[in-house]
Amino acid sequence: MFYREAGDFNTSYAEDQQTFPIKFDRYRYYVVLFIAIFVVPFIINDYWANSFLLPFLIYAIAAIGLNILVGYCGQVSLGTGGFMAVGAYACYKLMTAMPDVSMFIHVLLAGLITAAVGVLFGLPSLRIKGFYLAVATLAAQFFLVWLFNRVPWFYNYSASGQINAPERDTFGILITGPNTEAWATYMFCLIFTIASALVARNLTRGSVGRKWMAIRDMDIAAEIIGVNPLRAKLTAFAVSSFFIGISGALFFSIYLGAVEVGEVFGITKSFLVLFMIIIGGLGSIFGSFAGAAFLVLLPVLLKIVGVDWLGWPTDIVAHLQLVIVGGLIVVFLIAEPHGLAQLWRVAKEKLRLWPFPH
Amino acid sequence: MNATAESYTTEDGRTIGPVVMEMKNITLRFGGVEAIKDISFDIREGEIRAIIGPNGAGKSSMLNVISGFYVPQEGEVWYKGSRRPSMRPYQVAEQGIARTFQNIALFEGMSVLDNVMTGRLTHMNTGLFAQSFWKGKAEQEEIANREVAEKIIDFLEIQAIRKTPVSRLSYGLKKRVELARALAAEPSILLLDEPMAGMNVEEKEDMSRFILDVNDEFGTTIALIEHDMGVVMDLSDRVVVMDYGKKIGDGTPDDVRNNQDVIDAYLGVAHD
Numbered sequence: 004m005f006y007r008e009a010g011d012f013n014t015s016y017a018e019d020q021q022t023f024p025i026k027f028d029r030y031r032y033y034v035v036l037f038i039a040i041f042v043v044p045f046i047i048n049d050y051w052a053n054s055f056l057l058p059f060l061i062y063a064i065a066a067i068g069l070n071i072l073v074g075y076c077g078q079v080s081l082g083t084g085g086f087m088a089v090g091a092y093a094c095y096k097l098m099t100a101m102p103d104v105s106m107f108i109h110v111l112l113a114g115l116i117t118a119a120v121g122v123l124f125g126l127p128s129l130r131i132k133g134f135y136l137a138v139a140t141l142a143a144q145f146f147l148v149w150l151f152n153r154v155p156w157f158y159n160y161s162a163s164g165q166i167n168a169p170e171r172d173t174f175g176i177l178i179t180g181p182n183t184e185a186w187a188t189y190m191f192c193l194i195f196t197i198a199s200a201l202v203a204r205n206l207t208r209g210s211v212g213r214k215w216m217a218i219r220d221m222d223i224a225a226e227i228i229g230v231n232p233l234r235a236k237l238t239a240f241a242v243s244s245f246f247i248g249i250s251g252a253l254f255f256s257i258y259l260g261a262v263e264v265g266e267v268f269g270i271t272k273s274f275l276v277l278f279m280i281i282i283g284g285l286g287s288i289f290g291s292f293a294g295a296a297f298l299v300l301l302p303v304l305l306k307i308v309g310v311d312w313l314g315w316p317t318d319i320v321a322h323l324q325l326v327i328v329g330g331l332i333v334v335f336l337i338a339e340p341h342g343l344a345q346l347w348r349v350a351k352e353k354l355r356l357w358p359f360p361h
Numbered sequence: 362m363n364a365t366a367e368s369y370t371t372e373d374g375r376t377i378g379p380v381v382m383e384m385k386n387i388t389l390r391f392g393g394v395e396a397i398k399d400i401s402f403d404i405r406e407g408e409i410r411a412i413i414g415p416n417g418a419g420k421s422s423m424l425n426v427i428s429g430f431y432v433p434q435e436g437e438v439w440y441k442g443s444r445r446p447s448m449r450p451y452q453v454a455e456q457g458i459a460r461t462f463q464n465i466a467l468f469e470g471m472s473v474l475d476n477v478m479t480g481r482l483t484h485m486n487t488g489l490f491a492q493s494f495w496k497g498k499a500e501q502e503e504i505a506n507r508e509v510a511e512k513i514i515d516f517l518e519i520q521a522i523r524k525t526p527v528s529r530l531s532y533g534l535k536k537r538v539e540l541a542r543a544l545a546a547e548p549s550i551l552l553l554d555e556p557m558a559g560m561n562v563e564e565k566e567d568m569s570r571f572i573l574d575v576n577d578e579f580g581t582t583i584a585l586i587e588h589d590m591g592v593v594m595d596l597s598d599r600v601v602v603m604d605y606g607k608k609i610g611d612g613t614p615d616d617v618r619n620n621q622d623v624i625d626a627y628l629g630v631a632h633d
Binding site for chain 1: 428430449450451454455459460462466467468469470471475478479480481482483485487489492493494495499500502503504507508511542543546
């Protein structure tokens with residue numbers, strides 16, 4: 004009823020392999036893009052940018068990155084916070100060392116540096132799997148946070164031990180520091196989010212993505228059909244860390260502006276991004292967006308309902324949020340391990356035939 | 362038997378080429394257990410070569426040696442005229458040797474089409490950077506390989522399920538998809554580990570037909586392990602018989618059928 008594919012024929016392999024092979028999906032995607040680029044920047048205000056849109060866009064990049072590693076390649080990682088910190092500190096060092104270079108370059112370079120660090124910490128994955136690999140990446144998480152706390156060179160010997168984003172512009176528009184406009188920071192993050200999603204989609208639908216999924220589903224069979232496990236796992240770590248580094252750089256420079264590493268990029272950050280992809284859907288780009296939106300919106304909605312409407316104390320609402328997230332993780336792991344993305348897929352299947360299923 | 366370097370023609374008119382792979386005095390040990398004891402045999406181009414024997418005879422171990430999964434302690438593997446150095450399995454795959462598994466080893470989280478496309482991975486080499494932009498080299502390569510994969514899908518008559526997740530398929534279809542994945546690599550040697558295990562008569566007939574067709578149409582050399590004697594005797598050009606890690610017979614199905622050692626191994630022999 005709502006969802007028609009009748010008369011929609013793909014006549015070439017190129018058409019069959021596009022991201023949205025069904026016309027209806029394709030147009031909906033164009034509409035969303037159009038609204039995000041041409042409508043939202045004109046109606047955005049500081050509250051919406053800071054409470055929802057910026058964290059959503061930035062977490063979406065981190066979730067895409069982690070999903071490539073965990074959802075597509077099957078290598079469990081708990082080091083997301085640490086890798087985001089690498090991106091943030093790399094961006095900070097680049098911003099202060101080269102003030103005249105565009106922020107675009109800084110963020111991309113921060114991503115590349117994080118990719119290199121990710122490959123380094125991905126090396127144990129060749130020997131260990133599953134639970135043990137998760138513990139090894141946990142070590143990366145604590146080591147990296149410790150490193151940025153203890154080595155003053157990383158925070159330019161500032162007295163507070165914090166890093167603060169100096170004012171930087173790109174193409175003459177101010178995007179970091181305290182005097183930015185909401186639309187400028189939003190557009191800057193949006194460009195990175197869209198580009199990340201496109202690149203991730205292109206990689207996962209081609210031969211690289213199949214190598215990752217082959218390793219995830221059965222590593223022995225993957226090796227027998229010609230997948231070099233070393234190279235496949237390390238490219239997954241590199242690409243994943245690249246995206247996570249970009250999101251860390253944006254999180255620090257655009258969204259927060261000032262960072263104390265243990266507080267912002269601690270183990271809770273790793274778990275938050277992991278929860279996003281579990282709730283959103285492992286092995287799905289759309290799921291990364293859905294999970295990020297869900298976990299960013301949940302506290303906002305709870306605050307509106309609990310504090311503003313019902314008049315509950317703030318700390319009770321904050322605790323309630325932890326209870327809800329914890330409960331949802333358990334429910335999703337048992338009932339729908341493929342997350343919101345799978346629910347969406349099932350809903351689409353049903354809507355194809357609704358209201359006449361026979 | 363003919364000299365190893367020459368081709369000959371079988372009774373039904375197929376041309377069997379020169380030796381493409383030769384196993385020389387292979388010995389494989391696991392700790393104190395000798396799984397394979399000093400075995401030598403060869404595989405000729407274009408033939409269907411069967412390896413048979415009772416349970417635990419070392420057949421699967423032999424296949425694992427060929428596909429690079431086990432490294433034998435002694436002996437040499439010669440492939441296309443030169444000695445093969447010790448290799449990882451993915452390097453063996455790059456040399457054009459594909460295989461299926463006794464217990465199905467498909468990628469359960471992927472569709473049938475994606476599984477078959479993984480068979481094409483050794484033919485795809487677009488870099489990470491070109492792939493992240495898709496348009497251009499990556500897309501062209503994908504379409505060119507998709508055409509080959511679709512040909513195999515068509516050949517094995519699994520068009521209708523190409524978008525179905527593998528986890529939803531029946532056992533017989535999974536076996537066929539696994540064969541499709543191995544064939545998609547366009548291998549020069551195809552190794553089949555019990556392709557008909559657990560199938561009913563009808564499915565066995567289908568699978569036998571596919572194996573013969575593959576050999577006939579693509580000229581693929583096939584080495585297979587099978588327990589069903591009727592199938593082996595009908596399909597294969599030459600048979601190696603193993604028992605307790607030793608080779609006890611080698612030759613045409615008729616030779617093997619009349620070999621006293623083979624009869625003893627299969628039917629048992631009175632010890633007095």
